[in-house]
Each structure stands twice: as C-alpha cells, then as structure tokens.
Amino acid sequence: MKICVLVKEVPDAAVTKRIDPSTGRMDRSGEKNLNPYDTHAIEAAMQLKEGGELQIDEIVAVTMGPESAVRALHKAVSLGADRSIHLTDPVLAGSDVAATGYALASALGQEEPDLVLLGQQSDDGECYTIGAVVAEHLGMPSLTQVVKMDVTGEAVRCERQAEYGYDTVEVRLPAVISVGDAINEPRYPSLKAIMGAKKKPLQTLAAVDAGIDTSMVGADGSQVRCGEFRAPPQKAAGQIIEDDDTNATVGKIVAWLDERKLI
Amino acid sequence: MADILIYALHHEGTFNKNSLGAITEGARLAAETGGQAHAVVVGQEIPDALAATLGDYGAAKVFKAEGPEGLAQPVVDVMAQVMEENGVQYALFGGGLVGFEAGAGLAARLRAGVTMEVTGVIVEDGKLIAQRPILGDSAISQSRYRDKGIIVGRLNAFEAKTSGGSAEVVAVEAEPSPQAARAVIVSRGEQRGADVDIEGAGTLVAGGRGLGNADGFGLLEELARAFGGNTAVAATRAVVDAGWYPYAGQIGQTGKTVAPKLYLAAGISGAIQHKVGMQSSENIVAINKDANAPIFEFSDLGVVGDLNKIVPKLTEAIAAKRGA
Ligand SMILES: Cc1cc2nc3c(=O)[nH]c(=O)nc-3n(C[C@H](O)[C@H](O)[C@H](O)COP(=O)(O)OP(=O)(O)OC[C@H]3O[C@@H](n4cnc5c(N)ncnc54)[C@H](O)[C@@H]3O)c2cc1C
Ligand SMILES: Nc1ncnc2c1ncn2[C@@H]1O[C@H](COP(=O)(O)O)[C@@H](O)[C@H]1O
16 A cells, blocks of 8 residues: 655744745745644654554655755655655646645646545645645545544544544545644654665656646636735734743732732 | 625534624625625534524525535535536635535635635625735735635634524535545544533633643643632643543634633643634733744733743742732
C-alpha cells in the first residue's frame, strides 16, 4: 500500500505574516518552515507503517509550491517519507483553495495512493479544507480533524470532534484524512536522516506532467478573487505586564481585577 | 437577482444555532439581490413540521433529503443537485466543522469559489462579496466570485432572528456519490469525561497545552476555588483531545461559546478556533510565556510569564484578598 502525505512550506511562526501590497498576495519571503501541522500527518503515516496492520510499502511526501518548497520535502523525508514529489509551475501561482486542491489531486491521482494524509490546517492559509477538495476530485471519502485512527480491515475507524462531541466514522480505503495535532507527538529526525534526506528520490512535476488543465489553476483559473485588504476595527490595546518579579506581578493582577470588581 | 442555498445542520430534533444564523443572513442577502433564500436539511426521518420551522428564520423553501447526519459528502451530493436543478448561485454555511468540509467539497464539485471563516457578507451589483479576517485577524480581505460562490461563516458570525415566516418543504432524492457511500458514521456526539458546566459561570479560568499535563488543571481548580462563587474551569481543544479535561469544558469552534464577566487564560495560545468561542467575554486576562502569543492581541490584561510561577501565587493572593 501507498500513503501520500501532503506537506506545505509556510512562513516561520516567529515571523510576522503580511500581505505584499504590490501583489495583493501573502508575502512569502523570509524564513520558511515545514507547516508544523503536517509533521503530525507524517508521524501518523509512520505509525501506520510501523503498526503493521496495513502493509505500507511506501510513504510519499507531496507539495505544491515555488522552488523553495523543496525544503519542506527534505524535512518530510527526514521525518520518514521514502520519496517526494514537488509540483511546481509558474501557471500555478495565485491558485485559490479550490484550484490548489484540484492541482494537488491531479498529482496525487497519478500515484494511486491507498491513503492521503494531510495536516489539520496550514499555518498561513488557515482554510482547513484542502482535504475535502482533494477528496472530491479523487472520488474518495474524506474526514478532517481526525485525532485517532484504527485500522479495521479495508477501513480506517476515525475519531474526531465535531459540533456535538466526538464522532466515530468508518472510512473505507482509499481515502483522504486530515489529522488533528492531538493525534500524536511527532518524532525528531535523526542527524543521519537529515543528512540523508537530499539523497532520497525527489520528482519535480510541471502542471502538464500532472495532467492539470491549466485553465483551472493560477490566478486566472481561480473562481474567487481575494483582495481589497483593510485593517480590522481597532480594539484598544490591552495592558501588558512582563513578569520580572512574580510577587509584584501578582499584586498588579489582583489590583487590576479588584478595580473592575472581578474578585 | 441571486438565490442562496443555506445548509441547516440537524442534531436530535434541533437545528444548529449557527445554521439558523446563516439562514437569517442568507434571507437578508437574497432579498437585497431580489432573490430567495432556501434551506437544505439532510438527515434521517426529520419531520416536515420541524423542517418547515426554518421558514421562521427566512427560508422560502426547505429541500429535505434522507441521508446520514454528521458527514459532509452526503450534504455535497444533495446541495450540488439542488443548486444545479434550481439555478442557485450561492451557498451559505454557518460556522462548524461539517460546514467547512461540505463547503469545500461543494466548491470542488460545482467549480465554485469558496471562502472560509467569513465574518460579513455584502451585496454589490446583485453579487455577494464575502469578508474574511486573515493572518491571525490582522487584516480583512474581500472575496469576489467569478460565478458561483460558497461562503462558510465563522462561528457566531451571523445572528439568528425569527420573522414569523413559514417554509414549503420539498422532498429531494439525490443519488449518493461513490465516495459518500464509503464513509459510515458509527456514533455521533459522544460526550467524553465529566459533565462540567461552563456556560453558566461568571468567571472562567481556562487552561491550554501550556499547563504541561493533566495535573496542570489542578492549579486551575485551586485558582477557581480561590475566586469562589460562580467560577468554573474551561479548556482548549488541544487539551481536551489529549484527555486532560472533559469535552463539556471546551471553548471554541467545536465546543461551547461563552461570555463570562471574567475569562482568565493560562497557557493558551489564542488560536482563532478558540477565540471565536470566548471573544465576547467582558474582561480577558491571559498568562502566557510567549510575548508573541496571539492571545495578547485580544486580551485586556496580558501577563508575559510562566504560569507555574504565577498561578500558585495568584491563587494565594486572591484567596487572601477574599478572606480579608
Ligand atoms: C476545524 C478546527 C476546529 C477547532 N476547534 C477548536 C475548539 O473548539 N477549541 C479550541 O480551543 N481549539 C480548537 N481548534 C484548535 C486550535 O486551532 C488550536 O490548536 C488550539 O486552540 C490550541 O490550544 P492551546 O492554546 O491549548 O495550545 P497551543 O496552541 O499549543 O498553546 C499553548 C500555549 O501555552 C504557552 N505556554 C507553554 N508553557 C507555558 C508556561 N509554562 N507558562 C505560560 N504559558 C505557557 C505557549 O507559549 C503557547 O502559547 C480547532 C482547530 C480546527 C482546525
Ligand atoms: N500547497 C500545498 N501543497 C501541499 N499540501 C498542501 C498545500 N496547501 C495545503 N496543503 C495541505 O492541506 C492542509 C490544510 O491546509 P489548509 O486547507 O490551507 O488549511 C495542510 O496542512 C497541508 O497538509
């Protein structure tokens, strides 16, 4: 069996995210990292492989993004993926969520995976939805925010929190599952794995190689245009206390609460 | 003129409050374009009389289909069919997990544009434009759709209002897609852990992953006791999923929405999905060791420091103050 894991390169969490006013798109310069939520998807794939209920022959990391996105793939491989696929093409730039999901599904379709895993959200895009788009194009069942997976024959029994409490859903393979960050504690890559990551096979695909209809991707192929950015209504900034001396800090908190009759 | 189809999530004889808000909003928007708002319900033997109550929130028709509840793909099957057969241009969802999934799937099926976490919708030249806060709510962007648009609201973004109307209930049958047939819901809405009540509390002491482990909640229980009176302990999804605290005490997107007089967070980053459940609190105090934590963006009092040092002393000081 084959598991494909979707991974994405995102701005480092410590770096302030911003919109580039000249392009109206997110400024993606500066420090980048593998989307932390995707490390849980890779770990979930590794645990399925090591668990032995499914015969997993291969874990393939897949990303769509500019040249720099290979770093996310190297990281994914150092965490356990056997090889990786980099979908990259100028025509893909500016794709909206639906177009991105379509493009990723095209690349995934060629791999014929038994399971596609992805993270609960991208740290920058925050749409929580690529999985559902990908699943629709692949004609696979899907579930998001899964925090427990148990293999039961040809199906995976998944648990997740939805609107009314915990739901248990049995999903037949092949399927697309996005995992919540509570599903596991990702391992750290070994030094050897980090060093060896660049030697694992990495395939670069252009849009045509993935069989993508280019009229359906990029800014022109996207059905939604985002822009006209503006600042949200300003809320008065709160007061900040740096805790240098805890007794004094606590005194200030109590005084603040007392002033507002909250104690 | 544009018609809008709104998904109404159903559970045990009632419709989700966020879905009702979306119907009210959809009816307002449709009227502004000169079109109509219709609702969709998918479930098992939902009585027509119950479905018709959606008219009170502004739905002209309610398209009712038999199907499993709690899964998105059956909803996509029904909504795609209704939208195509009736030439509906827009779909609207209240905040919620199934809505995110169904909205995304529908966008893929119909080749529509989709926007998540929408906090406002306006009409311009008969078209809908969705407004979405992005980048940790530091900016708002507007989405314009080329043709069909799918709008998924943020939790609590739209308020439900009754208007006294009643809806015509239309039964629809949609062939399940092969993918929908391959997921089965085994159980829905399981409550895990003790039954804590956070909705009635005047003061909430909330804990997150920064507590380090389940025992960390002991610190907060003591702090809550020091506050006394109507105080309860609440939590984030991260720690509920980890089994540190009961689900009934969770605030946020897939938990409770609260608005206490005082909300005090310890070791909580302030993710959007948590924020949507508590941002209406009257006074927000946060203790977090990371000065860049998003929660400081919407706190009235932010304390940058280690909760393990601060909380025990704060408990003592509050107990002493109240004892005095
Ligand atoms: C569809 C969807 C639905 C969701 N629904 C919900 C929901 O209903 N409710 C919800 O809460 N979340 C929900 N989430 C998850 C949400 O995105 C966050 O992952 C979650 O809220 C984070 O919880 P946290 O703040 O406890 O953990 P973290 O984000 O890990 O934050 C822990 C914080 O603790 C601080 N910290 C660590 N140690 C200390 C210390 N010693 N002293 C002080 N501070 C410390 C850290 O600096 C950090 O900021 C949802 C996500 C998705 C995608
Ligand atoms: N460009 C991309 N390439 C590969 N995977 C992606 C991409 N964008 C999003 N994903 C995956 O989809 C998940 C959810 O992202 P989002 O829907 O943007 O919140 C992420 O955690 C990734 O696993």
